[in-house]
Amino acid sequence: MPRKIRYFFDNPVALQVREEGRGEGRIEERARMTLRILEWRGIPVCSVLRERVLDCWDLDRLEVWARRALSVERAEDLFSD
Template sequence: MVLCVLEWRNVPVPDSVRERVMDCSDLDQLDVWGRRAVHATDAAELFTEE
């Protein structure tokens, strides 16, 4: 869902971001990234403040 939100918002998703999200199995972390994806203008913003 994180990647879908970025794509729906027309935010380019580099392979490195796609791989990191796809490799994550921590549901709490995915929830954080999903919330950030709603406001991100750059896919790398998912990983700030970690």
């Protein structure tokens, strides 16, 4: 009886690791995009606020901040509730 060959990239663990990597990539890109929007608009961002955005791992919160970046007058206003 022929034995089925399992390749690493078909392994369930490998699939999970790839999906986690994609999720992390989406989060990192959303944080960078939020900062880029502020930069494009000429709004200065201090290092403390920059780190706060880059350290966030909540995709929904980053989405809110990215939308706010389109209209805020100051970077600090991203975080107002």
